[in-house]
Amino acid sequence: MIYTVTFNPAIDYVVRAGSITLGEVNRLSGEQIFFGGKGINVSAVLSELGFKSKALGFTAGFTGEAIEKGVRAMGIDADFVRLEKGSSRINVKIKAQEETELNGQGPDIDKKALDELFDKLDCLKDGDILILAGSIPSSLPPNIYEMILKRLKGKRIKTVVDATKELLLSVLKYKPFLIKPNDKELGEMFGVTLETDEQISLYAARLKEMGAVNVLVSMAGRGAMLIDEYGKTHRCGVCKGEVKNSVGAGDSMVAGFIAGVLLQQEWDDANPADYSFALKLGTAAGGATAFSDGLAKKALIDKLLKTLD
Secondary structure (H helix, E strand, O other), X not given: OEEEEEOOOEXXXXXXXXXXXXXXXXXXXXXXXXXXXXXXXXXXXXXXXXXXXXXXXXXXXXXXXXXXXXXXXXXXXXOOEEOOOOOOEEEEEEEOOOEEEEOOOOOOOOHHHHXXXXXXXXXXXXXXXXXXXXXXXXXXXXXXXXXXXXXXXXXXXXXEEEOOHHHHHOOXXXXXXXXXXXXXXXXXXXXXXXXXXXXXHHHHHHHHHOXXXXXXXXXXXXXEEEEOOOOXXXXXXXXXXXXXXXXXXXXXXXXXXXXXHHHOOOOEOOEOOOOHHHHHHHHHHHHHHHOOOXXXXXXXXHHHHHHOO
16 A cells, blocks of 8 residues: 655645736636645545555644545545644645745644554555655654654555655665655755756765665756666656646656556566666656646656657
8 A cells, every 4th residue: 555644735726817916906817726735746646647545644624624525536545634723724826927825834733643643654564655745844843754764664664755955864764765856955965066967866876875775866857867776877858848837746756656666567686676667657747747737647647658768
């Protein structure tokens, strides 16, 4: 079973207008509502690719009820911890002459609720996959990712961590199966600016030396690079299309990569896995989201995947 964790899920209210003038009434040309958060985004794209997952995290209030209902409507098993106080956040995303976002804060998460989440995580079994993605609410311990991986240590669980800086560096000692920084985030971890493939490969390899099993680096318009568990470097170009959406492309890449891994046959030391297909499927899924108003749909993923062969 695949599990995703979204600590602070949200209702994304996306509005469109030709232009926005502060201090005046503005008429919208369109509006959409999405149920999101990085882990939920991963679950949604996994569902598109035919893989079921269970979404964990925290919800509160009437907005939380709407998120749970919306997630289930996407074919995802929602198993959130319900908080007694507060409301899940609403993010307003304004697409006009410039993109502007107003992100809600979300509810406080107390120790009782966190213990409930730990109880759910304790039920994970050997062979399961756990995907941790996104920032940490201020009410949670800043080392929460590290706490979770430490708790699961000793189980044969593939963990995926999509986070930045210290949040990511602190979990490397637990040997996560996959981490996915972008090239800018990778440079920030080491206090350098990365401009060439050689530089990116060098520092991605350092993260592998520090414990990561596979290091996937997204590079925006330059494609993506993977240093796999065998030390082999894979490179994939970028999909061609009109960028419409900047939300969820990285989450979609994670989902596509994991789906690509699962679609391969079992492997062992004598027959090592070839991660090139997983990298291509991840790249196609990320591109399909970038070229859509919402998250990637399978038809577009399949179309873009053919262009990467």
